[in-house]
Amino acid sequence: MVPRPITYNPATGTGLSTSQQQQLTVTLIPTDNINYTQAYATASISVTQATPTISWKNPADIIYGTALSSIQLDASTSVPGDFVYTPTAGTVLRVGTHTLHFDFTPNDL
Numbered sequence: 001m002v003p004r005p006i007t008y009n010p011a012t013g014t015g016l017s018t019s020q021q022q023q024l025t026v027t028l029i030p031t032d033n034i035n036y037t038q039a040y041a042t043a044s045i046s047v048t049q050a051t052p053t054i055s056w057k058n059p060a061d062i063i064y065g066t067a068l069s070s071i072q073l074d075a076s077t078s079v080p081g082d083f084v085y086t087p088t089a090g091t092v093l094r095v096g097t098h099t100l101h102f103d104f105t106p107n108d109l
Contacts, residue, residue, distance in 0.1 A: 005029055016047045052106060053078040067092050072100065081106040
């Protein structure tokens with residue numbers, strides 16, 4: 001075994017952004033530079049987008065005249081971001097069955 005410090009680029013623990021390919025490099029710099037030379041290796045890795053998980057249970061029925069609020073519009077995701085609900089909070093729905101909808105945009109876009 002060659003005594004050595006090994007360095008990684010990017011450093012271990014670095015979060016990589018999404019792209020076609022990321023180049024990873026490892027460098028071995030032997031402490032015994034009389035008998036050994038530096039060594040390098042590279043590898044490519046692709047980082048793909050993650051899909052957030054979404055949780056939203058059907059809200060309990062409401063009585064006519066009750067405005068929609070965070071009680072009904074309470075979806076959650078595994079990552080931070082912005083929700084846009086349709087219909088919006090404060091809307092008073094007519095009697096009947098309605099479909100609630102939201103669009104979610106993660107903060108890192």
